[in-house]
C-alpha cells in the first residue's frame with residue numbers, strides 16, 4: 001500500500017458520510033473537491049458511473065452482489081453532492097468501515113489507495129486501487145455496512161467467526177488442508193458474502209475448496225476486468241464446488257427490489273424485426289440440455305502424465321501445494337487440481353453441503369482435455385510472434401488412454417467452420433457437454449459466442465444422438481436449439497423459444513399456458529424429452545416469460561428441480577440489444593426467479609476475435625460498459641472521414657429502422673445501369689410466411705451487375721476465408737446445373753439439390769480479410785426453423801446474399817463486417833450503438849457520424865448484473881477485490897481469474913484475456929499447457 005500521505009495528496013478529496021433520517025436516502029456524501037463530469041465512483045456494493053461527457057447522465061447502480069447491503073448511490077452534479085441510499089426496501093444501515101472513492105477519469109492518476117477510518121460519520125480517502133489497464137483509470141471504493149440486511153435466515157451467518165475458524169484451520173493444516181472438515185455451504189456463504197474490505201477480506205482466505213496459496217492472483221471485480229481487458233489472463237479451470245456453493249439456494253431472494261412485472265411480449269420492433277415475444281413461437285433459443293448436473297468442483301487443466309492413476313480428491317492437498325509452488329512462475333499444475341465430477345449416481349443439481357461429498361468421486365477423463373481428468377489439454381501448442389499454433393493430434397486415430405485406463409475418443413476441437421476453439425471456448429464446451437452444467441455464457445461482441453454455440457450444438461447432438469452422422473444438420477429430441485428471435489433461431493437452425501414451448505405469444509397466465517401445453521401431445525412430449533435447452537440471444541427474453549416457462553417445465557415433467565431437471569444453457573450479451581418493450585419497463589431475464597434457481601455458473605468469454613487491434617477492442621469495451629474515457633470519445637469522433645475505397649466496396653451502412661435500409665439499398669440499386677436479376681425465395685413449412693421476418697436471406701433478392709453484396713453464410717470449413725459478412729461485388733451470372741456441388745458450400749451439404757435446373761446464379765468477387773479477392777458462384781442454400789424433433793416450421797431456400805449497401809442494426813447483430821458506416825444520430829435503443837460499431841473489424845473499416853456519448857446507452861440493471869460477478873481465483877477460493885490494494889501489475893501477471901458472484905446469481909466467470917488472439921492464447925498456454 002502506498003504511503004498514506006502520498007495518497008491523500010493525489011486524491012485531494014475527502015468524502016463525508018452523513019447519516020440522514022430519511023429511509024430513502026441513508027447517507028449523503030460530500031466531497032471536498034467538486035465533482036466533474038469524468039468522475040466515477042465505483043463500489044462493489046454500489047456503483048455510480050457518470051458519463052464522462054454528460055454531466056446530466058447519472059447512473060445509479062445498486063449491486064445485486066450484496067443485495068441485502070446494496071447501497072444505491074447517486075450524484076447530483078449541480079450540488080456536487082452524492083447521495084447514498086434511496087432504496088426504500090433497505091432497512092436503515094450505517095457505514096462503519098471502508099471507503100468511498102472518487103476519481104477523475106480524465107486525469108492520468110495511475111494508482112491510488114484509499115482507506116477509510118472506521119468512522120460512521122466520515123470516510124476519508126485512504127485506500128483504493130486503480131486498475132490502470134486499457135484506457136480506463138478508476139478508483140474502486142467500497143461502502144460497507146456494519147449491519148448486513150438479510151432477509152433469509154440462511155444468510156444470518158457469523159462471517160467473522162467462520163473466517164476465524166477458517167484461518168485457524170489454514171494455519172494448522174497449511175494450504176489445501178482441512179477439506180474434510182469445512183462445510184462448503186456455510187463456508188461458501190461466508191466467502192461469497194463476506195463484506196469486502198473487512199479485515200478478513202484482506203487476508204488470504206482458507207477456502208472450503210482448495211485453499212488459496214499466498215501467491216494467488218489478486219482478484220478484481222468483473223467490471224474492472226471487463227473494462228480493462230489488457231493484461232488479464234486466463235485462469236485455470238475451476239468452477240466447481242465454490243461456484244456451485246455460491247449458487248446455493250440459500251443465496252436466493254435477498255430482498256432485492258424488483259421492478260414490477262412487465263409483459264414485453266408480442267412486439268415487433270420498429271424496423272420490423274420480430275421480437276422475442278412477437279413470434280408466435282418466434283422466440284427462439286438455441287439449444288438446451290436437461291440432464292442433472294454433474295459438476296466437478298474443478299476441472300483440471302495442466303499437462304498430466306497419461307499413465308498417472310486417477311487422482312482421488314484426497315490428493316488435492318498435494319496438488320494445491322504443487323500448484324502453489326508453481327504459481328509464481330507458471331500454471332503447469334493447475335490442472336492437477338483435478339477435482340472430479342460426482343458419479344452419475346450422485347444427487348443431481350443439488351448444492352453440495354460439504355466438500356467431503358466429493359472426496360470419493362472417481363476421476364473422470366475429460367474428452368476435451370484429451371487426457372485424464374487430471375490432465376490439461378494435450379494440444380501441442382507453440383507460439384510464434386504472438387500467434388497460436390496448435391497442433392491437434394488426431395483424436396480419432398489415436399485415442400488417448402484416460403487415467404483410469406479407459407480409451408477415450410476425444411472429439412475434435414476444430415469446429416465445422418474450420419476454427420480451433422480457444423481455451424475458454426473449450427472450457428465452456430466441457431462444462432456444458434461433459435459436466436452437464438446449466439450455465440450462462442456471455443462475452444462482448446466478437447468473442448466467439450456464436451462459433452462456440454454452433455460447436456456446442458454439434459457436440460450435444462452427438463452426445464445424445466443414436467445414429468446421426470451430421471450432427472449440425474440433424475435434429476435431436478434431447479437437444480432443443482432455441483433463440484429469442486426468429487432471425488437468431490434461423491441462424492442456428494433451431495426454433496424460437498416460443499415455438500419450442502408451444503405457448504404462442506406466451507402472454508397468458510401460467511395456468512392457461514400449462515393447459516395449452518398439456519393439451520398438445522407433441523408439445524408435451526417435446527417438453528418431457530428435452531434434456532438440454534439452449535437459448536441464444538437470451539438478452540432479448542424478459543424475466544416473466546422465462547419464469548413461466550420454467551414453471552411449465554417443472555409441471556409437465558413432474559420434477560421439482562429447476563426446469564424439471566433439464567440442463568439449460570443460455571447465451572448472449574446483455575450489453576447488446578435488450579428485450580423489446582414498448583412501455584420501457586424492461587425486466588431482464590436475469591432478474592427472474594428461474595434464472596437464479598437455474599444458472600449456477602456464468603462464464604464470460606474474454607478473448608475478442610473480431611477486432612485484432614487491441615486499442616479498438618478496448619474502445620469498444622469501454623463503449624459496451626458505458627464508461628468511455630475522453631480519449632476514446634475523441635477517437636470515435638475522428639471517425640467521420642470517408643473510408644478508403646481501394647477495393648471498390650462501400651461500407652455497409654447500418655440503420656436502426658428497416659425502411660431506412662430498404663430505401664438506401666433500392667436507391668443504390670437504381671443508380672446502377674443494367675438489367676435486374678430477381679431471385680425469389682422458396683419458402684415452405686407451416687410458418688413459411690414468417691420466414692420473411694426471420695431469415696436474413698431476403699424474400700426477393702434483386703441484383704444487378706456491380707451490386708455490392710454480402711455473404712450470409714459461412715462457407716463450410718472456412719473455405720477460402722469466406723464467411724458470413726464477407727463483402728463482394730457481383731461480376732456476372734453463371735448458368736450452372738442444379739446438382740453442381742461447387743456453388744457455395746465446400747462440403748456440398750446444403751446446395752446440391754437446391755438450385756433450379758438452368759438457373760443463372762450470381763458470380764461474386766469477394767474481398768477477403770487480407771485484401772485478396774476470391775470469386776465464387778453463389779448457389780442457393782436453405783435456412784430452416786425446426787423443432788428439436790426435426791419437425792419443420794419454416795424453411796427458405798434462397799441465394800445466401802443480400803444487398804450490402806445497408807443493413808438494419810437488428811439484423812447486423814451477430815455479423816462481422818469489414819467496412820461499416822453508422823450514423824449515431826438515428827440510434828435510439830440501449831445497446832444499439834454498441835452493436836452497430838462492434839460489427840466492424842477495424843478502426844480503418846469504421847466510419848461513425850454524429851458520435852455522441854449520450855447515444856451510448858447502457859441499462860443500469862445490466863451494469864449492475866455484470867458488476868455482480870466477482871473474481872474467483874483459479875484454485876477455487878474466492879477473494880474480493882475490494883479492500884485489497886491490488887497492484888496494477890498483479891492482475892496482469894496473474895493469469896487465471898475466476899469470477900463468481902457471491903449473491904443469489906451465483907455466477908462464475910471465466911476470464912481469459914485481451915482481444916488479441918495470439919497474446920491471449922499465449923497466456924492461456926502459459927497457464928495450462930506448461
Ligand SMILES: Nc1ncnc2c1ncn2[C@@H]1O[C@H](COP(=O)(O)OP(=O)(O)OP(=O)(O)O)[C@@H](O)[C@H]1O
Nearest residue numbers: 419420421422445446447448449450451609610814
Ligand atoms: N476460436 C476462434 N478462432 C478464430 N476465430 C474465431 C473463433 N471464435 C470466433 N471467431 C471469429 O470471431 C468472429 C466473431 O465470432 P462470433 O460471431 O461467434 O462472436 P459473437 O460473440 O457471437 O459476436 P456477437 O456477440 O457480436 O454476435 C467471427 O469472425 C468468428 O469467425
